Each structure stands twice: as structure tokens, then as C-alpha cells.
Amino acid sequence: MTAKIMTAQPLVEEIKKDLKFRCESLKSRGVVPSMVVILVGDNPASLTYIRNKRKMCEEVGATFDLLQLPSNVSEKEFQDHVIRLNEDKKVHGIIIQLPVSDHLKKLDLPNMVSHTKDIDGFHGINTQAIYTGKIQSNFFLPCTPKGIINLLNFYGVAVAGKHVVVLGRSLIVGKPLSMLLTNLNATVTLAHSKTENLTEITRTADILVSAIGKTHLVTKAHINPSKKTVVVDVGMNTFEGKTAGDVSPDVAGVAGFISPVPGGVGPMTVVSLIENLITATENQIKG
């Protein structure tokens, strides 16, 4: 058996086509969807992510601006920029690119961006909606969890009733994904660096999502071949000069489905962000 590869490309193209159409409609009403990324410093990984966001943003016809601030920007100046962008009617989506400099980490970053422009889905209002499962229309799902759920759905992987083991409890992926999957009737185990007996747990998984960020952490020992496990790889690690996922190549021999790195969760995350931007723009016009 060789796992079926869940390439993002066909789904990304489908979503982009829809987003282009919605973007054209907005332009015909005189509105150009516009996002601003605030970058503090010049972290090279951040610059790569930003390049991917800019590319897809421009491909669908939206405007992308980068506000790059020096790594020693004062707290006050940083906050003033966010307040100004929150108030600017020509800006529909705002991202604070993580990580920021240490001296800014004590700020309440998730709640600083207006929740109507929070296309990352990190605001408390969005968090509470995920947590309670009472999801409103003018609400933004965080991009990586949203991308993963859409990718599974596209490849016909049902989650209801299934045991999903999520590795990694970050606020960007693991925690929101676990809550969203619970709301979709999956049985979710949230495992992490402190988990004992990881293999015992992963071998009971129907779906295994790795968002730990360690090259080839997941090996075929973690998979029970009779389960035809669906493996989703969120890792974006650098290994021998190349991008590598959390999942070792030997897993392809024992899993049922696998998402590739690159070309899997990464592009799904970016297209989900642009989708949030278009939705934010539409909502802001509707008022």
C-alpha cells in the first residue's frame, strides 16, 4: 500500500477562482480588498511567509501592503500603527506577523486588531466562537485549522466520530483545530512535547495531524497500518537545506492518506487567509 497524496493544488485553484470572482465584484463596486501585514524586524522565515501571502493576494486581485517596523520600535509607536490601521476604511484585513520583538510580547496582540479586520482569526471574539461552537457569520476561522478541515473535506475524509490525534498545542494550530474538530463531532486527542506513550496513542488514530515543527518526528512506528490512517503534516522545517515536514517519508508506506510538504497545508493556509480577507471586505461594506 502507498498512501494517497492530498495535494492542495486542485482545491487551491478552485478556491482562488471563487475569490477572484468575489474580488472583481467588489472592484466593480469601487472597493479593492486590501490587507496590511505588520512585520517587526526581519525574521527570514517571516519574510518567506509574507512573500507567499503577497503572491496569492495579488493573484486574486487584492492589494497587499507590508508595514515593516524596526525591531526596537516603541510599544507606543507600534500600538499607534495598529490603531490607525483599525480606523483606516481602505484597509480590510490586518495581520501582526509573529514573532514580534520580545518587548512587544507582553501586549495583548490577539485583541489589538479590530475583530472585523482580524483575518488571522486570533481575536478573543473569534476564539470564543470556536470554543463554544456558536459560530456567527461575521467570524474568522484561523487559517491553518480552516485549511486542514477544507483539505480533508476535499479528499472525502469524514471526521465525525473519528479519532483525531493532534500533535502540538499552539494557539495558531493545535488548540483551535482541536476545538473545531470537536465541534464537527470528531474525538480529538491533543498531544504535545510532554506526552508520555505517544506511540500507543497515535496508533489508535484514524487521523493524525502533526503540528510540532520537528523534522520527521512522525515515523511508521506511530501508525497502525490496519487503520489506513490519514496523516496531515503541518510541519515547515528546514532539513538539509530543503523544506521538510514533521512526517518521515517511511510513513507513506503505512498510511492511507498523507498531505505533502511542501504543497499541502502551507498553500491551504495562505488561501484561507485570502478568503478571510475577501469575506472581511464584504462584511465591512455590508456594514
Place this chain on the structure above:
Amino acid sequence: MTAKIMTAQPLVEEIKKDLKFRCESLKSRGVVPSMVVILVGDNPASLTYIRNKRKMCEEVGATFDLLQLPSNVSEKEFQDHVIRLNEDKKVHGIIIQLPVSDHLKKLDLPNMVSHTKDIDGFHGINTQAIYTGKIQSNFFLPCTPKGIINLLNFYGVAVAGKHVVVLGRSLIVGKPLSMLLTNLNATVTLAHSKTENLTEITRTADILVSAIGKTHLVTKAHINPSKKTVVVDVGMNTFEGKTAGDVSPDVAGVAGFISPVPGGVGPMTVVSLIENLITATENQIKG
């Protein structure tokens, strides 16, 4: 082997002693901690819960008031009562006893009570703190999860690294408990009524918490005896005219620890509520 019984009584007495002391200190400063429970209608189970809350509240020296509203109370009148109590400086803790009448369910009940008086720990600010793990000092843990964690701690049950399977995904128990345990480095599986292969999952549990509300749902088939599983029973069901938990009596023969019903999680929940009341009062005086 017979499971060790985790009776709440000794811990409840210890906490009550501390609460009495703090209550006396507050009284010597001229402040009597005071809570109000808003009850809509006359649900018999609610009346039992309220009786338990009143009893422990009065035992530590705090004031308890019941505001009973007719089941057809208007939305406006209901909201006006909450607003009045939020503003009343003599009231330090407010509970909206659930369930409320159907016509009130569309209200944003968790965020209606001021978060400084939200001794149930249901407000969005409290929820976000649990979710992010950034727990502030003037923050209230929801009472049942708090009581469970304190009970485990009292009986020397470590949670870090352990696999905890929680049955039931309510906003009152399952979801907040799963997040709190994750923050304490447990590996948490949140299972529920739609879970397939439940037994396979529960047999890998080091700690099994049942908050489903079905009499004797958990049987010895769910337990792997070699694990010496710690079983926490949150059920408060009526069975043959008596209070019964979710856990079948045969589990005592295969588990390592078990919390009794009655006399386990129930009293821990009530004492946690009264602790939140005393903390709320202290915080409101500190300002």
C-alpha cells in the same frame, strides 16, 4: 484490587476552613461576601443544586440570596435584573442558574454577568484565559473543572504527561476541563456521544473523567486493569430513586482510584464556587 476512593470530604473541610477565615477578615473590614442566584422557573434539579450552594455559602459566613423569576419573565425584565445586580456594590458574585426558559436561551448569557462577578467562570474573558493558558489573578476557573483538578491534586494524582480521557464536551465541564488539563501538560482526549470505538480509547487512559450524565455508562470493559486508571465520576443521575454516577459499581474492581457519587465531584464543585465568591469579593475591595 479495589480502587481507592477519592472522597471530597477531607479536602472540602480544609478549603472551608480557609474560606471561613477569609470571610471573617472581610467582615472585620465591614464587607459581607454576598452572592445572588438568578433562577428562572422552578426546575427541581436546579432547586437541589441551589440548596447545596446556599448551605455551603452560609457555612463559611457569606450571604446567599435567591432571585426567583417566573418562567415567562420577559427578556427585558430579565436583563434589567442582571444589570442591576452587576451595578450593586453589595453583591459580589452572580449566577444565572441553568437551564433558563427557552425564550431566554438566545441571549448571550455567559457575557451578561460582569466578569468581575462571574463566579461560575463562564464569561468570555475567563474562557479566553483558559483557552490561551494565560491565566490572570482576577480570573475565575469554572467550578467543576477546578474542583476535579483540586481533588486529583489532593490525592496525589499527577496529570503532567498522562493521558486523560474526558467523556462529554459541555461548556460547563468537558471543554474547559480539557483545556485546563492541556495547560497542565496532560494529554487530553475529548470524547462524547458521537465517539466511535470508545472502549479502545478509554483503555489507553491513565485518568478517565466521565461527564456524560448517563447512569453506569462506564463499565469495567472501558478500563485496562494494568493501567490502574484513575476514574473521576461527574455524573449526577437519578437511578432507582437514588443519586447515581456515570460509573458502574463494577469499575471499582479494576480501577486504581475512583471518585464517589455522591460525595466526590459534587461537593468539590460547590466549594470551588464559594471560593470564587470570596476571591471575587476580595478583588472588588482591592479595586
